[in-house]
Amino acid sequence: MAVPFLPSERKKANHDAVKILSRGGSRICPGSPVFVLEGVVSMAYSHSDCDKEREAILRSLSLAKKQKPAYGDIYPFLEALFLLQVSVKRGVTVSPPSIAADLVRAKWDNGFPLCRRWEFPLDVESAQEIHRSILPHIPETNQSLRRAHGVLAELLFRDAPHSDGGSVWRIFSGEEGWVDWEEEIPLAQEDLVSFFFLGRSCIRPSIERGALDLTERFPVPEGWMKGYCPICGSLPALLFSVGEGERRAYCSWCSTRWKLHRLQCPSCDNRHHESLGYLYAESEPNYRIQYCRLCRNYFKLVDTREMLDLPYFPLEEWTTLHLDLLAQRDGWQQPGALSKVVYGDVGP
Numbered sequence: 485m486a487v488p489f490l491p492s493e494r495k496k497a498n499h500d501a502v503k504i505l506s507r508g509g510s511r512i513c514p515g516s517p518v519f520v521l522e523g524v525v526s527m528a529y530s531h532s533d534c535d536k537e538r539e540a541i542l543r544s545l546s547l548a549k550k551q552k553p554a555y556g557d558i559y560p561f562l563e564a565l566f567l568l569q570v571s572v573k574r575g576v577t578v579s580p581p582s583i584a585a586d587l588v589r590a591k592w593d594n595g596f597p598l599c600r601r602w603e604f605p606l607d608v609e610s611a612q613e614i615h616r617s618i619l620p621h622i623p624e625t626n627q628s629l630r631r632a633h634g635v636l637a638e639l640l641f642r643d644a645p646h647s648d649g650g651s652v653w654r655i656f657s658g659e660e661g662w663v664d665w666e667e668e669i670p671l672a673q674e675d676l677v678s679f680f681f682l683g684r685s686c687i688r689p690s691i692e693r694g695a696l697d698l699t700e701r702f703p704v705p706e707g708w709m710k711g712y713c714p715i716c717g718s719l720p721a722l723l724f725s726v727g728e729g730e731r732r733a734y735c736s737w738c739s740t741r742w743k744l745h746r747l748q749c750p751s752c753d754n755r756h757h758e759s760l761g762y763l764y765a766e767s768e769p770n771y772r773i774q775y776c777r778l779c780r781n782y783f784k785l786v787d788t789r790e791m792l793d794l795p796y797f798p799l800e801e802w803t804t805l806h807l808d809l810l811a812q813r814d815g816w817q818q819p820g821a822l823s824k825v826v827y828g829d830v831g832p
């Protein structure tokens with residue numbers, strides 16, 4: 485069953501979403517963590533790939549500024565962040581995740597992802613470059629994010645003699661050891677959201693390069709239609725429709741894309757149409773909220789079939805925040821990024 489939003493509701497939600505972002509209080513964290521490995525091996529991400537991604541960012545931002553002006557306050561920061569991530573990703577040099585082909589087959593045949601989130605290699609220098617370079621682009625009005633940046637800088641400075649910052653970046657991996665740092669992070673809950681968003685934004689290029697290396701060596705099988713990522717076991721940040729209505733998922737952690745059933749809740753794997761439904765805005769026919777009555781969770785769905793180009797999904801995470809607000813006002817819950825099937829209840 486599809487239930488439309490009133491245009492006035494959407495306008496109000498847009499306004500509220502921008503207010504949340506301006507003070508750093510959003511709980512949406514487009515980006516996330518890793519484990520540091522030794523070695524220097526460059527993974528495939530060519531100059532052409534870099535140029536194409538940069539073009540996609542600028543094209544999507546240009547369109548978003550016209551279609552969703554309510555988010556105008558955050559576009560300059562997001563543009564700077566996305567372009568910086570792409571620039572840094574080109575130079576990431578780490579050891580690719582090591583896994584044998586027979587183990588890959590065994591894992592996928594039995595429904596397991598190839599690795600855990602904290603098993604991705606991390607290029608510490610690329611993470612620190614983003615941290616250093618993003619500060620001038622953080623709006624003066626977003627004091628939460630600026631405080632988070634300062635605390636992260638202090639932790640990196642204190643840890644530098646011991647692990648060159650590597651231990652600090654592990655905070656953002658979801659690994660159980662992160663709690664050892666909890667007392668070292670003097671931030672209120674709202675600022676902690678900004679802290680994790682910033683840290684995970686800094687390490688995202690390393691994660692995406694690791695996932696890209698794995699999918700180039702081991703293409704995701706056509707039969708993988710789990711609700712969680714075949715590479716890292718995370719839930720989708722977004723769902724999207726292509727072709728004749730086929731459903732796809734975009735990973736909230738490593739940006740991998742994979743197939744889903746047309747009727748499927750990624751959170752609990754419910755596939756019964758009578759307990760799955762949609763909310764949508766009549767003025768935004770390409771955007772919907774898919775909710776599940778069994779687990780009470782929801783996912784945002786983008787219908788890309790009438791779009792000339794696929795949208796830049798990290799940007800879509802931000803410019804659909806009004807849908808999160810509307811879904812939550814209707815009683816639906818945003819699931820955590822970790823699939824409980826894979827991770828249980830671990831992670832911050």
